[in-house]
Amino acid sequence: VRSLGRPPAWVRVGPGDDAAVLAVADRSLLVTTDALVDGVHFRRGWLSPRALGERAYRVNASDVAAMGGWPRAAVMALEVPRGTPTAILDGIVAGFVRAARAHGAVLVGGNLARGPRLAITVTLLGRPGRRIVTRGGARPGDVVFVTGALGAGAAAVRARRGGRTAAFPAVPDRVAVGAALAGIASAMIDVSDGLLQDLGHVARASGVAIRVAADRIPLAAACRRLPRREGLTLAVAGGEDYELAGTVPRGRRAALQRIARRLGCPCTEIGEVVAGRPAVRLLDASGRALHVARAGFDHLRR
Numbered sequence: 001v002r003s004l005g006r007p008p009a010w011v012r013v014g015p016g017d018d019a020a021v022l023a024v025a026d027r028s029l030l031v032t033t034d035a036l037v038d039g040v041h042f043r044r045g046w047l048s049p050r051a052l053g054e055r056a057y058r059v060n061a062s063d064v065a066a067m068g069g070w071p072r073a074a075v076m077a078l079e080v081p082r083g084t085p086t087a088i089l090d091g092i093v094a095g096f097v098r099a100a101r102a103h104g105a106v107l108v109g110g111n112l113a114r115g116p117r118l119a120i121t122v123t124l125l126g127r128p129g130r131r132i133v134t135r136g137g138a139r140p141g142d143v144v145f146v147t148g149a150l151g152a153g154a155a156a157v158r159a160r161r162g163g164r165t166a167a168f169p170a171v172p173d174r175v176a177v178g179a180a181l182a183g184i185a186s187a188m189i190d191v192s193d194g195l196l197q198d199l200g201h202v203a204r205a206s207g208v209a210i211r212v213a214a215d216r217i218p219l220a221a222a223c224r225r226l227p228r229r230e231g232l233t234l235a236v237a238g239g240e241d242y243e244l245a246g247t248v249p250r251g252r253r254a255a256l257q258r259i260a261r262r263l264g265c266p267c268t269e270i271g272e273v274v275a276g277r278p279a280v281r282l283l284d285a286s287g288r289a290l291h292v293a294r295a296g297f298d299h300l301r302r
């Protein structure tokens with residue numbers, strides 16, 4: 001946003017990355033905020049209050065993980081419709097606190113306000129890990145990776161829209177993985193808007209082009225059960241996966257797989273960084289470009 005102007009020097013990383021980085025008495029602090037709004041990011045009936053609280057924490061922790069950091073403290077602003085039972089609010093907070101505790105992070109404040117629909121806005125502060133990884137460090141020759149598998153959330157949205165029941169997947173906890181990857185990654189981002197779109201942010205911030213091999217994308221089980229093209233579309237364009245995607249120098253590929261084994265989290269090589277106009281291209285096995293429409297969560301937002 002242009003009107004924000006040029007930040008002062010103690011803002012080490014300003015708006016536009018997964019989290020901002022502030023220098024605090026010679027130390028840096030990661031800062032991020034994200035909201036969950038009923039009807040936009042979730043549907044009330046899809047998640048228990050506890051699962052909703054956990055999700056509110058994890059989507060924010062995902063941004064801290066994408067910078068290689070550790071969550072420390074959070075504040076939560078709850079907006080609730082009149083007549084919402086106290087048990088629902090208690091459940092949201094309990095789910096949040098429990099998920100935060102897994103990282104030694106604490107909820108240090110909050111606000112409760114009446115509103116037309118349930119909305120949970122969280123601001124999370126984090127401590128940098130061994131290195132702060134931004135979206136801007138990818139270089140030609142680097143290998144592109146993604147953690148876990150993609151498309152489970154989008155496939156669940158699709159199933160429910162079709163009137164079928166489908167378990168709504170929890171947001172994965174990639175904080176420890178992100179901190180380990182920070183030792184080797186040249187750039188990193190969390191997959192919130194869909195793999196191709198999020199890698200587009202990396203391409204622009206780094207000034208490089210990215211090629212992704214369609215047949216290397218790790219598909220969630222629910223996507224593997226769908227017709228190939230449909231499952232692939234949900235996996236690369238569905239969004240709300242909260243896996244980590246990024247780049248590592250070619251010489252760090254073995255280290256990437258060591259981290260994957262040590263932490264029990266698949267880190268799949270899915271493509272490469274090349275010189276060129278910032279763009280992301282999805283290629284089939286014979287090198288032809290595939291075009292996919294936006295899918296999954298986008299329909300929930302509309």
Ligand SMILES: [Mg+2]
Pocket residue numbers: 017018062063066189190192
């Ligand atoms: Mg992010």
